[in-house]
Amino acid sequence: MNKKSSGSGTVPTGRQTAVRVKTAKRRSVSSARWLERQLNDPYVAEAKKRGYRSRAAFKLLQLDEKFGFLKRGQRVVDLGAAPGGWAQVAVEKGAAKVIGIDLLEVEPVPGATIIQMDFLAPDAPDRLKELLGGEADIVMSDMAANTTGHPPTDHLRIMGLAEAAYAYAEEVLAPGGVFICKLFKGGAEKELSDALKRNFATVRNAKPAASRADSAESYIVAIGFRGGEQAADKA
CATH class of the missing domain: 3.40.50.150 (Vaccinia Virus protein VP39)
Known part of the structure; x- marks a missing residue:
């Protein structure tokens, strides 16, 4: 179980570098888009930072x-x-x-x-x-x-x-x-x-x-x- 950070508030803090995801043999275009959206979602990043299970x-x-x-x-x-x-x-x-x-x-x-x-x-x-x-x-x-x-x-x-x-x-x-x-x-x-x-x-x-x-x-x-x-x- 991850410990929560000292972050507060209800919106993400800080900036993150955009991640691009390419299709691969076992990854469809739709799954690549979903993964890219997840990786670039500031709420996903903030949830991980604070120890929440999900955005x-x-x-x-x-x-x-x-x-x-x-x-x-x-x-x-x-x-x-x-x-x-x-x-x-x-x-x-x-x-x-x-x-x-x-x-x-x-x-x-x-x-x-x-x-x-x-x-x-x-x-x-x-x-x-x-x-x-x-x-x-x-x-x-x-x-x-x-x-x-x-x-x-x-x-x-x-x-x-x-x-x-x-x-x-x-x-x-x-x-x-x-x-x-x-x-x-x-x-x-x-x-x-x-x-x-x-x-x-x-x-x-x-x-x-x-x-x-x-x-x-x-x-x-x-x-x-x-x-x-x-x-x-x-x-």
Whole structure:
């Protein structure tokens, strides 16, 4: 486990020399372009410098810088936790408990408990609740389905994950809690947004600077959970 540097802030510091990657026998043009983008991405370099698992850590840091939802002593659930950058940030910000889940194996994150399991499996929500041992202050989801290259299909697939994440959040969030979720633009997000606006005091959409400009991803941040429609129906 790399130790974090003393760097602070939510944007990369310093300058780096551009790297060019050529195609080779076993490397396609597309893979060469991907590798070149990674090698020249200032957030990738900054993540390595600070000991974060991935550049995605800066997305959460920038969302928190904008909305101020991460506080000491919180209980946090991290859906789609691999490779562990968001869990690292939550621990770094002083969370009392961080519970994560992902289909992929995640190298242990000190201060967090991360299980390898499909969040959509029938017993996954109960397993997370058992590990959490009470209500959550934050449920955050950076889950994304494998892309197909067909934007409408990819949009619907990630919306399915977002809706599943919110259904879980409704069950475990404490009053005043926070829900953060990755979305892909495409039109079907309005229904989720409307539900969040009914159940949270504040709902905002944001695209952090660390999210690549050519990516369709954005994040929805809902703050001030009121108890949810299910709770209202039971009242």
